Amino acid sequence: MKKIFLYSDGSSLGNPGPGGYGTLIKYKDNIKTLSGGAKNTTNNQMELLGVIEGLKALKEPCDVEIISDSKYVTQGINEWLKNWQKNGFRTADKKPIKNLELWQEYIEASKNHKINASWVKGHNGHAENEECDKIAKAVAEKFQME
Numbered sequence: 001m002k003k004i005f006l007y008s009d010g011s012s013l014g015n016p017g018p019g020g021y022g023t024l025i026k027y028k029d030n031i032k033t034l035s036g037g038a039k040n041t042t043n044n045q046m047e048l049l050g051v052i053e054g055l056k057a058l059k060e061p062c063d064v065e066i067i068s069d070s071k072y073v074t075q076g077i078n079e080w081l082k083n084w085q086k087n088g089f090r091t092a093d094k095k096p097i098k099n100l101e102l103w104q105e106y107i108e109a110s111k112n113h114k115i116n117a118s119w120v121k122g123h124n125g126h127a128e129n130e131e132c133d134k135i136a137k138a139v140a141e142k143f144q145m146e
Contacts, residue, residue: 020139
């Protein structure tokens, strides 16, 4: 199973507002860059969508290390998702989880992969995270101009 590093960041200018994501998929010395966005979205939606689109780009089952500065994404993947699924996608206080459709899309995109998510502090000099942040902001700004 190939070891893949998936770096991703999301941005929203206003919350909600125009937003974007930047994702880097790294395998050995190869790097693939992905980006996208929406006119009216949230930061958390873009953070999660970047990961989903990165996973969808993989053509075979992989051992994937997701690196993100979003605790929403990393804790969602590593800690919360199993309980959400057990509880019918409800939080501990019985409220429906936010971004249900995206989390369901994540489950589908991740099912053939071995996944671990690691959190990195944002805006702290982590090269790949800084690059993803730059891409995400540029996409958000493009949507802001439309």
